[in-house]
Structures are given as structure tokens and as C-alpha cells.
Amino acid sequence: MRRMLGLTLFLFACKDQTPEPPVAATTKPVAPAARKGVPRSDWNRIAQELDLPFFWASDTNTDGTVDEPEVSLLWGMTDSASATLKQLDDVHARIAAVHEKGHAAADLPEREAKRRKLVLEELAQGRATLVAHDFTKDPDQDKAIVKHLAKAAALIERLHARQLGTFALMQELQTTDHAASKALFARNQGPWCEAPATESNPDCSALPSFPPKVSGLYPAAMQREGFCESMAKDKEGSKWLADHFSVIVENDGKYQNVPYTVAYKEDMEAVAVQLESAAVAIRVVEEAPFQEYLRAAAKAFRNNDWPSADEAWSKMNVNNSRWYLRVGPDEVYFEPCGAKAGFHMSFGLIDKGSLKWQSTLDPLKQEMEDVLAKLAGPPYKARKVDFHLPDFVDIVLNAGDSRSAHGATIGQSLPNWGPVANEGRGRTVAMTGFYIDADSRADQETQAKSLFCAETMKSFTTDPGPQLMSTVLHEAAHNLGPAHDYKAGGKTAPQVFGGPLASTMEELKAQTSALFFTDWLVGKGSIKDEERRRAHVRDLFWAFGHISRGMYTADNKPKSYSQLAAIQLRNFLAAGAVTWKADEKAGNGTDVGCFEVDHAKLPSAIEDLMLRVARIKGRGDKKGAEALVKEFVDAEDEGKKLMAVITERVLRAPKASFVYSVKY
Numbered sequence: 001m002r003r004m005l006g007l008t009l010f011l012f013a014c015k016d017q018t019p020e021p022p023v024a025a026t027t028k029p030v031a032p033a034a035r036k037g038v039p040r041s042d043w044n045r046i047a048q049e050l051d052l053p054f055f056w057a058s059d060t061n062t063d064g065t066v067d068e069p070e071v072s073l074l075w076g077m078t079d080s081a082s083a084t085l086k087q088l089d090d091v092h093a094r095i096a097a098v099h100e101k102g103h104a105a106a107d108l109p110e111r112e113a114k115r116r117k118l119v120l121e122e123l124a125q126g127r128a129t130l131v132a133h134d135f136t137k138d139p140d141q142d143k144a145i146v147k148h149l150a151k152a153a154a155l156i157e158r159l160h161a162r163q164l165g166t167f168a169l170m171q172e173l174q175t176t177d178h179a180a181s182k183a184l185f186a187r188n189q190g191p192w193c194e195a196p197a198t199e200s201n202p203d204c205s206a207l208p209s210f211p212p213k214v215s216g217l218y219p220a221a222m223q224r225e226g227f228c229e230s231m232a233k234d235k236e237g238s239k240w241l242a243d244h245f246s247v248i249v250e251n252d253g254k255y256q257n258v259p260y261t262v263a264y265k266e267d268m269e270a271v272a273v274q275l276e277s278a279a280v281a282i283r284v285v286e287e288a289p290f291q292e293y294l295r296a297a298a299k300a301f302r303n304n305d306w307p308s309a310d311e312a313w314s315k316m317n318v319n320n321s322r323w324y325l326r327v328g329p330d331e332v333y334f335e336p337c338g339a340k341a342g343f344h345m346s347f348g349l350i351d352k353g354s355l356k357w358q359s360t361l362d363p364l365k366q367e368m369e370d371v372l373a374k375l376a377g378p379p380y381k382a383r384k385v386d387f388h389l390p391d392f393v394d395i396v397l398n399a400g401d402s403r404s405a406h407g408a409t410i411g412q413s414l415p416n417w418g419p420v421a422n423e424g425r426g427r428t429v430a431m432t433g434f435y436i437d438a439d440s441r442a443d444q445e446t447q448a449k450s451l452f453c454a455e456t457m458k459s460f461t462t463d464p465g466p467q468l469m470s471t472v473l474h475e476a477a478h479n480l481g482p483a484h485d486y487k488a489g490g491k492t493a494p495q496v497f498g499g500p501l502a503s504t505m506e507e508l509k510a511q512t513s514a515l516f517f518t519d520w521l522v523g524k525g526s527i528k529d530e531e532r533r534r535a536h537v538r539d540l541f542w543a544f545g546h547i548s549r550g551m552y553t554a555d556n557k558p559k560s561y562s563q564l565a566a567i568q569l570r571n572f573l574a575a576g577a578v579t580w581k582a583d584e585k586a587g588n589g590t591d592v593g594c595f596e597v598d599h600a601k602l603p604s605a606i607e608d609l610m611l612r613v614a615r616i617k618g619r620g621d622k623k624g625a626e627a628l629v630k631e632f633v634d635a636e637d638e639g640k641k642l643m644a645v646i647t648e649r650v651l652r653a654p655k656a657s658f659v660y661s662v663k664y
Contacts, residue, residue, distance in 0.1 A: 125195035126657030144281035160400035165216035214288030339500025372481035376618030477513030488620025574603035
């Protein structure tokens, strides 16, 4: 949970902050030798429930004792600024008490008692998963960069809270003494539950007032059922939605667009100051492109000129900076109309491993475009494409719209609009630091064995390589075929399909392209058939994970990735490329019923789906897109029953909920 200071400024565990008095101990501290008796997984779960900024990363010496070198201090939670490892004795004592006796019971009204129980159920569906970086031995310049960008990340969280409509709710949160509620609000960036088993329960909330979900980007009075569709059909309303960097407000009974720089002026200026300070800290000419982007981004936070910031950003790459940073408003998936750009920050270190894939795919980009154009058919025509292939990034911090309650973005192509995007000069990145820890890989193995038959499990691997290749191809495909700048009948995809359906179709195109081009690369001799098999099985496993999250949010908004996953799986089932063997035991030898992949039939099934999707996108065929959803997402048939089986087995293990530790 974020510690709030003054006007709800988020605090982080930074060395230069003045420590505040720690929270009074509730139990008598114990000697280090007594820090035993709580398994590491339980220790971290309870620490989260108590809203403690401590994470036991590994039992390095396997002695069952929580030792200081094994513990990380977490970024962005309550008391992060004052937390030290000297408190570990008391922290362990508090955790051990809950492990032994459970959370202390309180004399509460029935609904409040139920709410608190559901808060714990919501938290339990996510497993805190550490992303840690230590810059303490790096040059002073680098430590200064990290310090200022950590402060910028705090402000980005604040800006995004305004967009989400949760900023004003933080005041109510300050009045509660329920630590788990604070932890939930922090993880979910608001009071609303998001985990599959609790997201639709009206009694699940981090706040006793149970506030309705109201976006901060539109007047509350406007937000009735179907308001996005009504605006899109209205001449003036469609103009409001087309302006991605503004808030719609009510003024004297009339609606109008207000630029982000006006609506959020104070916070925007504060971010700009931190970005400029990071730029000033740079003293080496080798980081000139990064320095230029920091300055350009700072200006954009003052004048809303994001295309100019994009120009500077597009000039950074794997060869001219050790850093990766994207800060500003970009994706629209988070908001009800799929139109306004969400503030986020992704900050990390460049991983040179991307050079291999860049050298492999760079000569093939135009040919890949030509292949998709042929599948799409008229009126789409192949374009000359010249986009950056993915850089690999080891993420240090995600903030705002980049920080999810569960899971993490593993690939991204930006910007979404403007000259840099339209001229193919944007950047694509693949994030390499997620899901590679021992806990995540163990969960992956367990989940896969519960769903795949033994024969298919022979091609399953927890090695990140196949999934990384798929991510590279997915993100490259966002720049290929009928993409963001393509107009069918003079209309863009959001105008043709509507924002949410447009997002689903674009992600379906990209992910199906990843499958399609994996097969294509085998034909080119770029990868081996065994690599193809492993990539396809991992992609199906990825689809299972998204299917388990459900097809719609609690307020009935479509989940793009979940729907594309359902469309893919049920297509492959219909084609016989994936078979449900109801009487066969799964790879774990326990569950009855499992999925078998027919690798001989799968390429044909993938190409058929790719053809259908490309033509829908190329022709602006809204009815065709709606038919896909009706047939493979909403239909009540055997496929729907299998999706329920997938959900039950995947959700036996909690989903990764990434937490960050940054030392400098």
C-alpha cells in the first residue's frame, strides 16, 4: 500500500528520504535465531495482508530462517519510507502470530466482517512476485537517475489515480485501520476487486462505503449505460473521443474537452521537474539520446505536445543507451470508452539479447507485411514498412497504467498515434524480467500439467525463450497489415468497430500473427520445428491464463486478451488441431480430461483464423468481428464448458502480482 503524505503524495523506499517513526510494534520482538516456523510462501502472503513492505525473496541457505540478506524492502507500500531491515524481528513476530492464530477477530457489523473476509480472498488470488534491482554500486550519475525517476513514478501513480476516479477515494482509505484493505487498494489501484472469484461480488471492496466504479475522465452524470456509444455517434462527442490527451468536463451545464496539462497542471509540472532533474544528472555523451528524451518528455508534461516527445523517444535504441524509459499517456484499454490515454511509466535496463531477433527479422519485415496483405485482400494493400523490431527490456519499475494488479505487460508497441506511429518509426519492446523466478516457473509447470495431456507436455517448457519469441512476433505484428493508421472506408478501427471491439480485434490480429509467423519462420529455416512446437504450446498455455480471467469485467466491459484467447482456442478445437480427451489423465496423473495438441493440423488452423481476422480488419467488417465474439466467446456449447474447466484448474494457483524493490 502507498504511504500518503500531504495531498496523497505516494512515498517510496528511497535512501535520501527522512525516516519517519516506525509503526509501533504490536508484539514483542524475537531474536534472529527464532525467525523460523513460517513457510516462505505464507510469510509473503501474510506480509501483504498486513500491508508490510517486506518480501522474503528466497531461503538461500535453506535453514528455514528469515535472514536479513534474503529480504527485500518493497517500493510504494505503506511505511516504505521508514522501513529498515532492523525491524525484521518485529515484522516476523507479527507474521508468525497471524500464521499461528489467524487475523485478530473484531466486533464488527455483519457487512463489514463480510467485506474484510472478501478482501482477504481477493488478495489471496494474487501471489506477490518480486522484481528487484540494486544500483547501490553503480556510478553516482546512475543512482541520481534512478532516484528522480522513482519520484516521477510516484507522481505518475497519482496522475493515473485521477484518471481512474480513485484519487478522491484515498482520503476515505486513510481513515481505516484495516491493513488488508489498504494493501488491496494499493495493488488494484482502487477499491474494486479484480480477481476472478471476487470481481463480481458487490460486497468485495477496499472501502466500507462500497463506491461505484466511476471514471475520472468523464463527468459522473454522463456515465450511464451506453454513454460511450452515444458519444461516438454524436458529431461533437466523436471529436471529444478522438482527442486522446484530454478530460471531458462539465462547465455551466455544457461538456467540453480540457487538456491534461490544464486538468492536471500541478501534477504534470511535478513530473516535469523530476524528468528534468534526471536529465541534468547525466554527464556522459553516450547517454545523449536518453537525456534528450527526458527533456522532451518534461516539455510534453507542460504543453501536451506528445508527438515531439515521441520523436526523441524513437531515436533511442538498444545500441545508444543502457536505459529504457517510456513515460506519459499511451494505452486506452483501462477506460470505459477506450479513447483516452492512460498515464504510465515503464523504466528499465536494456537487455542486449534482442539483437539476435533483430538481426533475424529485420531482413524479413517487408516480406511479413506482404504476406499479411495477401491474406487481408482488397481493399487493403501492402505498405512499405520500416519499424523498429523489439528491444528487450529488464523492467525496474512499472507505474500507473503499466502496473497491473495481476500479471504484467510483456510486450508493447508505441506510440499509438501521431507521425512517429504513422510513419513506422515507433519502438517495440519485449519485457524480459517477468515470470522467470522459481515460484512463477513452478506454478507454470503445475498448471500446465493439470491441463495438457502427457504427450503435449513433452513440448512444454518454462524456459522463457519460446514465450519471448512469440512476444517479439506479436509486437512486430502491431506494425503490420491493417494496423493503427489504416482506414477502411475512410474510417479508423475505433470508428468502425467501437473502442473495446477495436482493441480486441487488433490484439487478436497480433497474437494470431505471432502463431502464424512462428510457422512461417520454420519454412524460412530461421527456427527449428521443435522450437515451433514449444512456442505453440506456450502460446496455448498463455491463452489458458487469460481465459481463466473471464471474458468480461464486473461492469460488463469486454476483456480483450481473454476474448482473443477464447476465439483462438475454440477455433482450434473446432478444427481438430486441439482435442479435449475427456477420459485421459492430464500430465499430472491426477486430473481427468486434458488437451492434446495435434502439431500437424495446427498450422492450417492458425492460417485459417489468420485469414479470417485479417479480412475482417482489412475490410472494416464489424458484423464479422461481432460474429467471431458471438461464436467463440459467448456461445453456450461444449467449448464454454471447457473454458470453465480451464478456469478452475488455472485458478488453483494465485496469479503473479508483481512488487518492486529498488535500491540506490
